[in-house]
Amino acid sequence: MAGPGWKAVREFANGDELAAALAAYVAAALKARLAKDGVATLALSGGTTPIKFFQQLALQDLNWRNITVTLVDDRWVAEHSPRSNAGLIREHLLQGPAAAARFIPLVTGHVTPEEGRDHAEQTIAALHLPFAAVVLGMGDDGHTASFFPQGDRLDAAVTPDFTHHVETMRAEAAGEPRVTLTLPSLMAADVVALHIEGQDKRRVLEAAMQPGPVQNMPVRAVLPHKPDIFWCP
Secondary structure (H helix, E strand, C coil), X not given: CCCCCCCXXXXXXXXXXXXXXXXXXXXXXXXXXXXXXXXXXXXXXXXXXXXXXXXXXXCCCCCHHHEEXXXXXXXXXXXXXXXXXXXXXXXXXXXXXXXXXXXXXXXXXXXXXXXXXXXXXXXXXXXXXXXXXXXXXXXXXCCECCECCCCCCHHHHCCCCCCCCEEEECCHXXXXXEEEECHHHHHCCCEEEEEEECHHHHHHHHHHCCCCCCCCCHHHHCHHHCCEEEEEC
16 A cells, blocks of 8 residues: 555564564664764654554663653643653653663643643753654544644644644543644654554555545645554554
C-alpha cells in the first residue's frame, strides 16, 4: 500500500520485530545528530503501543547524557496518573543507561493547558532543535499527536507556517484536555516515524491516504510529509 507521493509501509511480522527495528532507526538518527552537533533531541508519543519500542530504545548504545527526550503530546494530568505519557516514558524508557537522558515533560504545574502553554512553549523553544527524530502514533479515529478530529485548536496546530511549537487541544474524543507539539515543529525533524499496529489501524491509515478533510482524520496533515511508516499485524 503506497499511493502517489506516499512511502511504502515498512511491515514486520510482530511487535517485537517492529520495536527492534524502530529503536535502531531512532538510534541511528540520534547518533547522526550527536555526531554533527554533540547533542540531540527526541520527541516520542505515548499510549500502550510504543512500550516495547521504548524498552528496545533504552538498550541502544547511545551517549544518553547528551540526549534530551520530550513528548509529542500529553494529557493534562499529573505524572503519577496512569494516563500520563510522561509517566510512561519514565517507567519504560528512562531506565538503565537511558536514565542519564534529560527529560522535558510538556505538562506544567498550571491548572489548565491554556494557562501552561506559554511556559511549555518557552521550554520547548529552548531545546536543541530541530528534533533528531519524532515518533508518532495514530488512533482509530485518525488522530495523531493530539491533533483530534474537530479539536478546538486543530486548525492552528496543523497550520504549516504556524510559528509556535506548542498548542493546546480540547476535543470530545480526547478525554482530558491536552497539550501537543505543532505540525511544523514535528515535521522539521531529521526523521519522522509513524508507528501503528493491527489490522484496524492499517485500515484507518488506508482511509487517511484517500483525499478528505484534515479535520475528519488529522493524520492527513502528516502524511504529505512522507513519514517512515512502521506497521505490524
